Amino acid sequence: MKFMKIPAATITRLSIYSRALEGLINEGAPVVSSKRLAELCGVNPAQIRKDLAYFGQFGVRGVGYYVKELLFDIKKILGLNKEWSLAIVGMGNLGCALMAHENFLKQGYRFVAAFDADPMKIGLKLANGMPINAVSDLPRLCRETGAEIGVICTPAAVAQEIANRFVEAAIKGILNFAPTQIQAPKGCKVENVDFSVKLDNLAYHLTSA
Amino acid sequence: MKFMKIPAATITRLSIYSRALEGLINEGAPVVSSKRLAELCGVNPAQIRKDLAYFGQFGVRGVGYYVKELLFDIKKILGLNKEWSLAIVGMGNLGCALMAHENFLKQGYRFVAAFDADPMKIGLKLANGMPINAVSDLPRLCRETGAEIGVICTPAAVAQEIANRFVEAAIKGILNFAPTQIQAPKGCKVENVDFSVKLDNLAYHLTSA
Numbered sequence: 001m002k003f004m005k006i007p008a009a010t011i012t013r014l015s016i017y018s019r020a021l022e023g024l025i026n027e028g029a030p031v032v033s034s035k036r037l038a039e040l041c042g043v044n045p046a047q048i049r050k051d052l053a054y055f056g057q058f059g060v061r062g063v064g065y066y067v068k069e070l071l072f073d074i075k076k077i078l079g080l081n082k083e084w085s086l087a088i089v090g091m092g093n094l095g096c097a098l099m100a101h102e103n104f105l106k107q108g109y110r111f112v113a114a115f116d117a118d119p120m121k122i123g124l125k126l127a128n129g130m131p132i133n134a135v136s137d138l139p140r141l142c143r144e145t146g147a148e149i150g151v152i153c154t155p156a157a158v159a160q161e162i163a164n165r166f167v168e169a170a171i172k173g174i175l176n177f178a179p180t181q182i183q184a185p186k187g188c189k190v191e192n193v194d195f196s197v198k199l200d201n202l203a204y205h206l207t208s209a
Numbered sequence: 210m211k212f213m214k215i216p217a218a219t220i221t222r223l224s225i226y227s228r229a230l231e232g233l234i235n236e237g238a239p240v241v242s243s244k245r246l247a248e249l250c251g252v253n254p255a256q257i258r259k260d261l262a263y264f265g266q267f268g269v270r271g272v273g274y275y276v277k278e279l280l281f282d283i284k285k286i287l288g289l290n291k292e293w294s295l296a297i298v299g300m301g302n303l304g305c306a307l308m309a310h311e312n313f314l315k316q317g318y319r320f321v322a323a324f325d326a327d328p329m330k331i332g333l334k335l336a337n338g339m340p341i342n343a344v345s346d347l348p349r350l351c352r353e354t355g356a357e358i359g360v361i362c363t364p365a366a367v368a369q370e371i372a373n374r375f376v377e378a379a380i381k382g383i384l385n386f387a388p389t390q391i392q393a394p395k396g397c398k399v400e401n402v403d404f405s406v407k408l409d410n411l412a413y414h415l416t417s418a
Binding site for chain 1: 217218220221223224225227228232251286287288289293295301302303305306307309310311312313316317318357358364365381382383384388390396398400402403404405406407408409410411412413414415416417418
Protein backbone atom coordinates (compact mmCIF):
# COMPACT_ATOMS: atom_id res chain seq x y z
CA MET A 1 0.00 0.00 0.00
CA LYS A 2 2.83 2.39 0.77
CA PHE A 3 4.27 1.87 -2.69
CA MET A 4 1.11 2.59 -4.65
CA LYS A 5 0.22 6.15 -5.58
CA ILE A 6 -3.28 6.74 -4.18
CA PRO A 7 -5.21 9.63 -5.77
CA ALA A 8 -5.77 12.54 -3.37
CA ALA A 9 -9.48 12.46 -4.26
CA THR A 10 -9.67 8.86 -3.03
CA ILE A 11 -8.34 9.88 0.37
CA THR A 12 -10.83 12.75 0.58
CA ARG A 13 -13.67 10.36 -0.31
CA LEU A 14 -12.53 7.80 2.29
CA SER A 15 -12.89 10.58 4.83
CA ILE A 16 -16.40 11.35 3.55
CA TYR A 17 -17.31 7.64 3.64
CA SER A 18 -16.17 7.50 7.27
CA ARG A 19 -18.51 10.41 8.17
CA ALA A 20 -21.44 8.60 6.53
CA LEU A 21 -20.54 5.35 8.31
CA GLU A 22 -20.46 7.18 11.64
CA GLY A 23 -23.95 8.47 10.87
CA LEU A 24 -25.10 4.93 10.11
CA ILE A 25 -23.66 3.66 13.39
CA ASN A 26 -25.62 6.37 15.21
CA GLU A 27 -28.74 5.13 13.43
CA GLY A 28 -27.91 1.58 14.55
CA ALA A 29 -27.49 0.16 11.03
CA PRO A 30 -25.23 -2.95 11.10
CA VAL A 31 -24.94 -3.29 7.32
CA VAL A 32 -25.12 -0.85 4.40
CA SER A 33 -25.43 -1.57 0.68
CA SER A 34 -22.88 0.10 -1.58
CA LYS A 35 -25.84 1.79 -3.30
CA ARG A 36 -27.06 3.37 -0.03
CA LEU A 37 -23.57 4.36 1.09
CA ALA A 38 -22.99 5.92 -2.34
CA GLU A 39 -26.22 7.93 -2.03
CA LEU A 40 -25.22 9.20 1.40
CA CYS A 41 -21.86 10.33 0.05
CA GLY A 42 -23.04 11.74 -3.28
CA VAL A 43 -20.94 9.37 -5.41
CA ASN A 44 -21.76 6.26 -7.45
CA PRO A 45 -21.31 2.74 -6.04
CA ALA A 46 -18.55 1.90 -8.54
CA GLN A 47 -16.52 4.80 -7.17
CA ILE A 48 -16.69 3.41 -3.63
CA ARG A 49 -15.58 -0.03 -4.82
CA LYS A 50 -12.74 1.52 -6.84
CA ASP A 51 -11.55 3.66 -3.93
CA LEU A 52 -11.58 0.74 -1.50
CA ALA A 53 -9.88 -1.60 -3.98
CA TYR A 54 -6.63 0.33 -3.50
CA PHE A 55 -6.48 -1.04 0.02
CA GLY A 56 -7.82 -4.57 -0.26
CA GLN A 57 -11.07 -6.54 -0.30
CA PHE A 58 -14.03 -4.97 1.48
CA GLY A 59 -17.72 -5.82 1.63
CA VAL A 60 -19.64 -8.98 0.84
CA ARG A 61 -21.33 -9.50 -2.52
CA GLY A 62 -25.10 -9.41 -2.19
CA VAL A 63 -24.87 -8.08 1.37
CA GLY A 64 -22.91 -4.85 1.28
CA TYR A 65 -20.56 -3.54 3.91
CA TYR A 66 -20.53 -4.23 7.64
CA VAL A 67 -20.72 -0.66 8.92
CA LYS A 68 -18.49 -0.89 12.02
CA GLU A 69 -15.93 -3.08 10.28
CA LEU A 70 -15.63 -0.78 7.26
CA LEU A 71 -15.37 2.30 9.47
CA PHE A 72 -12.63 0.62 11.51
CA ASP A 73 -10.73 -0.28 8.34
CA ILE A 74 -11.09 3.19 6.78
CA LYS A 75 -9.95 4.86 10.00
CA LYS A 76 -6.93 2.59 10.03
CA ILE A 77 -6.13 3.44 6.39
CA LEU A 78 -6.41 7.16 7.13
CA GLY A 79 -4.28 6.85 10.25
CA LEU A 80 -7.19 7.71 12.55
CA ASN A 81 -6.72 4.72 14.83
CA LYS A 82 -4.76 7.12 17.05
CA GLU A 83 -5.35 10.66 18.36
CA TRP A 84 -3.54 13.51 16.57
CA SER A 85 -2.10 16.50 18.42
CA LEU A 86 -2.66 19.96 16.94
CA ALA A 87 -0.90 23.27 17.56
CA ILE A 88 -2.76 26.38 16.41
CA VAL A 89 -1.50 29.90 15.66
CA GLY A 90 -3.82 32.92 15.46
CA MET A 91 -6.46 33.04 18.19
CA GLY A 92 -8.85 35.41 16.43
CA ASN A 93 -12.46 34.53 15.68
CA LEU A 94 -11.55 31.67 13.36
CA GLY A 95 -8.92 30.18 15.69
CA CYS A 96 -11.34 30.24 18.63
CA ALA A 97 -14.11 28.78 16.46
CA LEU A 98 -11.87 25.88 15.43
CA MET A 99 -10.84 25.10 19.00
CA ALA A 100 -14.50 24.98 20.01
CA HIS A 101 -15.56 22.95 16.96
CA GLU A 102 -17.72 20.03 18.07
CA ASN A 103 -16.32 17.59 15.54
CA PHE A 104 -12.55 17.85 15.87
CA LEU A 105 -12.13 15.96 19.13
CA LYS A 106 -14.80 13.45 18.08
CA GLN A 107 -12.75 12.73 14.95
CA GLY A 108 -9.56 12.26 16.94
CA TYR A 109 -7.93 15.72 16.73
CA ARG A 110 -6.87 17.37 19.98
CA PHE A 111 -5.49 20.89 20.31
CA VAL A 112 -2.44 20.76 22.57
CA ALA A 113 -1.00 24.29 22.15
CA ALA A 114 -2.30 27.71 21.07
CA PHE A 115 -0.28 30.75 19.98
CA ASP A 116 -0.82 34.38 19.06
CA ALA A 117 1.45 37.31 18.22
CA ASP A 118 -0.70 39.88 20.07
CA PRO A 119 0.87 40.76 23.48
CA MET A 120 -2.63 41.55 24.76
CA LYS A 121 -3.71 37.95 24.16
CA ILE A 122 -0.59 36.14 25.35
CA GLY A 123 -1.15 34.63 28.80
CA LEU A 124 -4.95 34.72 28.51
CA LYS A 125 -6.76 31.43 28.99
CA LEU A 126 -9.08 30.01 26.35
CA ALA A 127 -12.53 28.60 27.13
CA ASN A 128 -11.03 25.12 27.57
CA GLY A 129 -8.46 26.44 30.06
CA MET A 130 -5.53 26.34 27.63
CA PRO A 131 -3.24 29.40 27.75
CA ILE A 132 -2.40 31.49 24.67
CA ASN A 133 1.36 31.41 24.18
CA ALA A 134 3.81 33.72 22.43
CA VAL A 135 4.83 32.66 18.93
CA SER A 136 8.47 32.78 20.10
CA ASP A 137 7.68 29.76 22.29
CA LEU A 138 6.34 27.75 19.35
CA PRO A 139 9.32 25.44 18.70
CA ARG A 140 9.76 24.58 22.36
CA LEU A 141 6.05 24.06 23.11
CA CYS A 142 5.47 22.03 19.95
CA ARG A 143 8.21 19.67 21.09
CA GLU A 144 7.01 19.54 24.70
CA THR A 145 3.37 18.89 23.78
CA GLY A 146 4.19 16.46 20.99
CA ALA A 147 2.25 18.53 18.43
CA GLU A 148 2.12 16.78 15.05
CA ILE A 149 -0.08 19.04 12.91
CA GLY A 150 0.08 22.85 12.75
CA VAL A 151 -3.04 24.93 12.12
CA ILE A 152 -2.59 28.46 10.73
CA CYS A 153 -5.38 31.00 11.32
CA THR A 154 -3.31 34.15 10.98
CA PRO A 155 -3.68 36.98 8.45
CA ALA A 156 -2.25 36.10 5.02
CA ALA A 157 0.78 38.38 5.47
CA VAL A 158 2.38 36.32 8.26
CA ALA A 159 1.18 32.83 7.31
CA GLN A 160 4.42 31.84 5.55
CA GLU A 161 6.53 32.94 8.52
CA ILE A 162 4.40 30.81 10.84
CA ALA A 163 4.65 27.87 8.44
CA ASN A 164 8.45 28.22 8.55
CA ARG A 165 8.37 28.09 12.35
CA PHE A 166 6.22 24.97 12.25
CA VAL A 167 8.70 23.36 9.85
CA GLU A 168 11.59 24.28 12.18
CA ALA A 169 9.63 22.61 14.99
CA ALA A 170 9.57 19.39 12.90
CA ILE A 171 5.82 19.66 12.17
CA LYS A 172 5.07 17.50 9.11
CA GLY A 173 1.49 18.57 8.34
CA ILE A 174 -0.04 22.05 8.13
CA LEU A 175 -3.70 23.02 7.81
CA ASN A 176 -3.74 26.54 6.41
CA PHE A 177 -6.80 28.79 6.74
CA ALA A 178 -4.97 32.00 5.77
CA PRO A 179 -6.03 33.10 2.28
CA THR A 180 -2.60 32.60 0.69
CA GLN A 181 -0.56 29.76 -0.77
CA ILE A 182 2.11 28.49 1.62
CA GLN A 183 5.39 27.00 0.48
CA ALA A 184 6.67 24.10 2.55
CA PRO A 185 9.72 21.91 2.03
CA LYS A 186 9.36 18.35 0.76
CA GLY A 187 8.32 16.17 3.64
CA CYS A 188 5.84 18.70 5.03
CA LYS A 189 2.31 18.42 3.63
CA VAL A 190 0.14 21.55 3.45
CA GLU A 191 -3.66 21.47 3.10
CA ASN A 192 -5.32 24.78 2.29
CA VAL A 193 -8.90 25.47 3.36
CA ASP A 194 -10.62 27.94 1.06
CA PHE A 195 -14.28 28.47 1.93
CA SER A 196 -14.91 30.46 -1.22
CA VAL A 197 -14.36 27.40 -3.45
CA LYS A 198 -17.57 25.99 -1.93
CA LEU A 199 -19.34 29.28 -2.62
CA ASP A 200 -18.19 29.07 -6.25
CA ASN A 201 -19.88 25.68 -6.46
CA LEU A 202 -23.13 27.22 -5.23
CA ALA A 203 -22.78 30.17 -7.61
CA TYR A 204 -22.34 27.77 -10.53
CA HIS A 205 -25.43 25.79 -9.57
CA LEU A 206 -27.54 28.90 -9.06
CA THR A 207 -26.39 30.22 -12.43
CA SER A 208 -26.83 27.06 -14.48
CA ALA A 209 -30.02 25.87 -12.76
CA MET B 210 -23.91 23.69 -21.70
CA LYS B 211 -27.00 23.67 -19.51
CA PHE B 212 -27.98 20.24 -20.82
CA MET B 213 -24.67 18.50 -20.21
CA LYS B 214 -23.96 16.94 -16.83
CA ILE B 215 -20.73 18.51 -15.60
CA PRO B 216 -18.90 16.56 -12.85
CA ALA B 217 -18.92 18.34 -9.49
CA ALA B 218 -15.14 17.85 -9.30
CA THR B 219 -14.76 19.81 -12.55
CA ILE B 220 -16.58 22.78 -11.04
CA THR B 221 -14.41 22.63 -7.92
CA ARG B 222 -11.28 22.52 -10.08
CA LEU B 223 -12.45 25.48 -12.19
CA SER B 224 -12.67 27.42 -8.95
CA ILE B 225 -9.13 26.36 -8.05
CA TYR B 226 -7.89 27.31 -11.54
CA SER B 227 -9.43 30.75 -11.09
CA ARG B 228 -7.50 31.27 -7.82
CA ALA B 229 -4.24 30.32 -9.55
CA LEU B 230 -5.03 32.64 -12.47
CA GLU B 231 -5.69 35.51 -10.05
CA GLY B 232 -2.27 34.82 -8.53
CA LEU B 233 -0.70 34.92 -12.00
CA ILE B 234 -2.40 38.24 -12.75
CA ASN B 235 -0.95 39.65 -9.52
CA GLU B 236 2.48 38.48 -10.72
CA GLY B 237 1.87 40.23 -14.06
CA ALA B 238 1.99 37.05 -16.17
CA PRO B 239 0.05 37.54 -19.45
CA VAL B 240 0.26 33.90 -20.56
CA VAL B 241 0.52 30.57 -18.74
CA SER B 242 1.34 27.12 -20.13
CA SER B 243 -1.07 24.33 -19.26
CA LYS B 244 1.91 22.60 -17.61
CA ARG B 245 2.58 25.56 -15.31
CA LEU B 246 -1.10 26.11 -14.51
CA ALA B 247 -1.40 22.39 -13.73
CA GLU B 248 1.58 22.58 -11.34
CA LEU B 249 0.06 25.57 -9.55
CA CYS B 250 -3.21 23.69 -9.10
CA GLY B 251 -1.79 20.28 -8.23
CA VAL B 252 -3.39 18.51 -11.21
CA ASN B 253 -2.04 17.23 -14.53
CA PRO B 254 -2.32 19.29 -17.74
CA ALA B 255 -4.66 16.76 -19.38
CA GLN B 256 -7.11 17.30 -16.51
CA ILE B 257 -7.24 21.05 -17.17
CA ARG B 258 -7.88 20.50 -20.87
CA LYS B 259 -10.58 17.92 -20.09
CA ASP B 260 -12.30 20.20 -17.57
CA LEU B 261 -12.29 23.18 -19.93
CA ALA B 262 -13.44 21.08 -22.90
CA TYR B 263 -16.90 20.83 -21.31
CA PHE B 264 -17.33 24.53 -21.96
CA GLY B 265 -15.65 25.12 -25.31
CA GLN B 266 -12.26 25.81 -26.84
CA PHE B 267 -9.67 27.50 -24.63
CA GLY B 268 -5.98 28.19 -24.99
CA VAL B 269 -3.68 28.27 -27.99
CA ARG B 270 -1.59 25.26 -28.97
CA GLY B 271 2.11 25.91 -28.35
CA VAL B 272 1.33 29.10 -26.41
CA GLY B 273 -0.90 28.15 -23.50
CA TYR B 274 -3.66 30.22 -21.97
CA TYR B 275 -4.06 33.98 -21.93
CA VAL B 276 -4.38 34.51 -18.18
CA LYS B 277 -6.92 37.34 -18.06
CA GLU B 278 -9.03 35.87 -20.83
CA LEU B 279 -9.18 32.42 -19.22
CA LEU B 280 -9.99 33.91 -15.81
CA PHE B 281 -12.80 35.96 -17.37
CA ASP B 282 -14.19 32.87 -19.10
CA ILE B 283 -13.99 30.67 -15.99
CA LYS B 284 -15.65 33.34 -13.86
CA LYS B 285 -18.42 33.56 -16.42
CA ILE B 286 -18.85 29.76 -16.40
CA LEU B 287 -19.03 29.74 -12.60
CA GLY B 288 -21.48 32.64 -12.54
CA LEU B 289 -18.95 34.96 -10.91
CA ASN B 290 -19.40 37.75 -13.44
CA LYS B 291 -21.83 39.21 -10.89
CA GLU B 292 -21.76 39.82 -7.13
CA TRP B 293 -23.60 37.32 -4.93
CA SER B 294 -25.53 38.34 -1.83
CA LEU B 295 -25.15 36.24 1.33
CA ALA B 296 -27.29 35.99 4.45
CA ILE B 297 -25.63 34.42 7.47
CA VAL B 298 -27.13 32.84 10.61
CA GLY B 299 -25.11 32.25 13.77
CA MET B 300 -22.85 35.13 14.77
CA GLY B 301 -20.52 33.18 17.02
CA ASN B 302 -16.77 33.01 16.46
CA LEU B 303 -17.09 31.26 13.12
CA GLY B 304 -19.81 33.56 11.78
CA CYS B 305 -17.81 36.65 12.72
CA ALA B 306 -14.65 35.13 11.21
CA LEU B 307 -16.44 34.49 7.92
CA MET B 308 -17.82 38.03 7.72
CA ALA B 309 -14.33 39.41 8.26
CA HIS B 310 -12.69 36.97 5.83
CA GLU B 311 -10.41 38.87 3.45
CA ASN B 312 -11.23 36.76 0.41
CA PHE B 313 -15.02 36.64 0.28
CA LEU B 314 -15.64 40.16 -0.99
CA LYS B 315 -12.64 39.93 -3.33
CA GLN B 316 -14.22 36.82 -4.87
CA GLY B 317 -17.57 38.54 -5.34
CA TYR B 318 -19.48 37.45 -2.22
CA ARG B 319 -21.11 40.16 -0.11
CA PHE B 320 -22.86 39.61 3.23
CA VAL B 321 -26.13 41.53 3.17
CA ALA B 322 -27.84 40.25 6.33
CA ALA B 323 -26.77 38.62 9.62
CA PHE B 324 -28.93 36.73 12.12
CA ASP B 325 -28.66 35.13 15.53
CA ALA B 326 -31.08 33.50 17.96
CA ASP B 327 -29.44 34.96 21.08
CA PRO B 328 -31.51 37.93 22.40
CA MET B 329 -28.28 39.39 23.87
CA LYS B 330 -26.79 39.64 20.38
CA ILE B 331 -29.84 40.86 18.45
CA GLY B 332 -29.56 44.58 17.73
CA LEU B 333 -25.78 44.67 18.22
CA LYS B 334 -23.72 46.01 15.33
CA LEU B 335 -20.95 43.96 13.74
CA ALA B 336 -17.48 45.37 12.93
CA ASN B 337 -18.71 46.36 9.45
CA GLY B 338 -21.68 48.25 10.90
CA MET B 339 -24.26 45.63 9.96
CA PRO B 340 -26.82 44.86 12.69
CA ILE B 341 -27.49 41.35 14.02
CA ASN B 342 -31.14 40.52 13.38
CA ALA B 343 -33.57 38.10 14.99
CA VAL B 344 -34.04 34.81 13.14
CA SER B 345 -37.79 35.55 13.04
CA ASP B 346 -36.99 38.40 10.63
CA LEU B 347 -35.09 36.07 8.28
CA PRO B 348 -37.72 35.63 5.53
CA ARG B 349 -38.52 39.34 5.34
CA LEU B 350 -34.89 40.54 5.44
CA CYS B 351 -33.74 37.94 2.92
CA ARG B 352 -36.37 39.28 0.51
CA GLU B 353 -35.60 42.94 1.23
CA THR B 354 -31.83 42.53 0.89
CA GLY B 355 -32.06 40.23 -2.13
CA ALA B 356 -30.03 37.51 -0.40
CA GLU B 357 -29.33 34.59 -2.74
CA ILE B 358 -27.11 32.27 -0.68
CA GLY B 359 -27.63 31.31 2.97
CA VAL B 360 -24.68 30.57 5.26
CA ILE B 361 -25.30 28.45 8.38
CA CYS B 362 -22.86 28.77 11.31
CA THR B 363 -25.19 27.57 14.05
CA PRO B 364 -24.80 24.56 16.34
CA ALA B 365 -25.70 21.28 14.65
CA ALA B 366 -28.95 20.93 16.59
CA VAL B 367 -30.68 23.91 14.94
CA ALA B 368 -29.04 23.83 11.50
CA GLN B 369 -31.92 22.01 9.80
CA GLU B 370 -34.47 24.46 11.18
CA ILE B 371 -32.44 27.38 9.83
CA ALA B 372 -32.11 25.63 6.47
CA ASN B 373 -35.90 25.27 6.37
CA ARG B 374 -36.27 29.02 6.98
CA PHE B 375 -33.83 29.78 4.19
CA VAL B 376 -35.82 27.53 1.86
CA GLU B 377 -39.05 29.32 2.86
CA ALA B 378 -37.29 32.59 2.03
CA ALA B 379 -36.66 31.23 -1.51
CA ILE B 380 -32.90 30.83 -0.93
CA LYS B 381 -31.59 28.37 -3.54
CA GLY B 382 -28.06 27.77 -2.22
CA ILE B 383 -26.87 26.99 1.31
CA LEU B 384 -23.31 26.84 2.64
CA ASN B 385 -23.44 24.75 5.81
CA PHE B 386 -20.68 24.92 8.42
CA ALA B 387 -22.69 23.13 11.12
CA PRO B 388 -21.32 19.60 11.66
CA THR B 389 -24.46 17.84 10.44
CA GLN B 390 -26.02 16.79 7.14
CA ILE B 391 -28.82 19.13 6.05
CA GLN B 392 -31.79 18.00 3.98
CA ALA B 393 -33.00 20.48 1.40
CA PRO B 394 -35.75 20.12 -1.19
CA LYS B 395 -34.91 19.65 -4.87
CA GLY B 396 -33.99 23.01 -6.31
CA CYS B 397 -31.97 24.07 -3.28
CA LYS B 398 -28.29 23.13 -3.37
CA VAL B 399 -26.43 22.52 -0.10
CA GLU B 400 -22.63 22.57 0.21
CA ASN B 401 -21.20 21.27 3.48
CA VAL B 402 -17.88 22.53 4.81
CA ASP B 403 -16.13 19.99 7.01
CA PHE B 404 -12.69 21.08 8.14
CA SER B 405 -11.88 17.68 9.56
CA VAL B 406 -11.86 16.09 6.08
CA LYS B 407 -8.74 18.17 5.39
CA LEU B 408 -7.23 17.00 8.67
CA ASP B 409 -7.91 13.41 7.64
CA ASN B 410 -5.88 14.07 4.48
CA LEU B 411 -2.96 15.24 6.62
CA ALA B 412 -3.32 12.29 8.99
CA TYR B 413 -3.18 9.92 6.02
CA HIS B 414 -0.04 11.55 4.64
CA LEU B 415 1.69 11.60 8.02
CA THR B 416 0.82 7.95 8.53
CA SER B 417 1.81 6.64 5.10
CA ALA B 418 4.91 8.87 4.66
